[in-house]
Amino acid sequence: MSSNHQTSQTFNFQGKTLQEALEEVAMALPMILALTIAPALLGTQEAIRQSQSKNKREEHRSRRCNLAVSCVKQSIRSRDVHGKLVVLKDNKLYLTTGASVSEDAQPTTAGSGYPFSGYYLPYPEKTYEGLVSTISDDPPMLNWIYVDKDTYEVKYGVRADAQPHITGPFDCTRQDRRMTLEGWEGFVAVEEFPGIWALYFDRDDDGLVTKVPMGTRVLEVELTRREKKERKPEPDPNQAQTLDEKMKEHKEQTQREEEERQEMFRQQEQADTSAQAAEAPQQNGVDAIDHQPEVMRDISLDLGKLNLEVPNVGHAIPHSPSVATDNISFWSAARKGDGISDADSVTAASSIIDRNENDELGYKRPYVEDDPAPNEIEADVNST
Numbered sequence: 001m002s003s004n005h006q007t008s009q010t011f012n013f014q015g016k017t018l019q020e021a022l023e024e025v026a027m028a029l030p031m032i033l034a035l036t037i038a039p040a041l042l043g044t045q046e047a048i049r050q051s052q053s054k055n056k057r058e059e060h061r062s063r064r065c066n067l068a069v070s071c072v073k074q075s076i077r078s079r080d081v082h083g084k085l086v087v088l089k090d091n092k093l094y095l096t097t098g099a100s101v102s103e104d105a106q107p108t109t110a111g112s113g114y115p116f117s118g119y120y121l122p123y124p125e126k127t128y129e130g131l132v133s134t135i136s137d138d139p140p141m142l143n144w145i146y147v148d149k150d151t152y153e154v155k156y157g158v159r160a161d162a163q164p165h166i167t168g169p170f171d172c173t174r175q176d177r178r179m180t181l182e183g184w185e186g187f188v189a190v191e192e193f194p195g196i197w198a199l200y201f202d203r204d205d206d207g208l209v210t211k212v213p214m215g216t217r218v219l220e221v222e223l224t225r226r227e228k229k230e231r232k233p234e235p236d237p238n239q240a241q242t243l244d245e246k247m248k249e250h251k252e253q254t255q256r257e258e259e260e261r262q263e264m265f266r267q268q269e270q271a272d273t274s275a276q277a278a279e280a281p282q283q284n285g286v287d288a289i290d291h292q293p294e295v296m297r298d299i300s301l302d303l304g305k306l307n308l309e310v311p312n313v314g315h316a317i318p319h320s321p322s323v324a325t326d327n328i329s330f331w332s333a334a335r336k337g338d339g340i341s342d343a344d345s346v347t348a349a350s351s352i353i354d355r356n357e358n359d360e361l362g363y364k365r366p367y368v369e370d371d372p373a374p375n376e377i378e379a380d381v382n383s384t
Contacts, residue, residue, distance in 0.1 A: 061120040065225040089113030095197040128169030154199040179223035191217040
């Protein structure tokens, strides 16, 4: 009874069996995982959304923009610079005024300068962003925008020119995207000559009293980034315009492609012909051997296998029919080892007789070598 009681206590938890408790835990496990993972997923999604929003907000920083000038305070001279564009000329930044050049052909205005077309770019070996602008369309060269540390003039040049001076940090306001330098707007327009307005940065915020001559007009301005207007691309004079011209151009292109294909085939055929001509001599030697008479080929093959050497004499003497070769049998091979030829120990039993080299081959009637001569027979008869 005690053991049964212990078993029931062991497998019962709060009035439930072990199986029921495990089932409840298994049912609650997905909810626990969801509560654990959901915050991480939400945090990741929010970070991605904020990153995308930031990239979208900061996308304009890499776009080429013009700089439009607007006066902060109204004055008599403000109309000369209000709404003008910043241009680059002679390594300085000016404001367009629309005035003409002087009679001595020296520029009295920046109207002929290259319009500012710049964007933000991280300055090398610095933790802030600088400002660059193209100085020409062809070739599209880039220069750094900087402020002269001595005169506070806004200039442009290569990195070697900008390095000793104030190169940033350049930035812009979040809403209106007005240009800032070192965290604030301190740009001013200075009338260096009548009708010629140059761009300065009032770093000391004192109206440039120590940088420009007394009586020089200085106007506080705001520089607003305005996306550069894309010009209509100039049409290619060689490009087909009408449908007939396009069809003609297509036909000519197809013909050129076909000619190129034929030329490629022709070159391939020439290469194949040259290869065949190079292989022809070798093939002719093989064919000459293949076209020999069948019997001669067999004989040459047999002689090659037997390693025979045919003596070179004026009149060939045929071998005895009973001796086809010096190595026809085992004993003949042994005798040859002793320096004795089989032809010397074999008697010919044929109508073909051995002769001197100068005699002609002939036919002799067979005879029996053991028969006695007729005179000897008659002498024997008389003696008897």
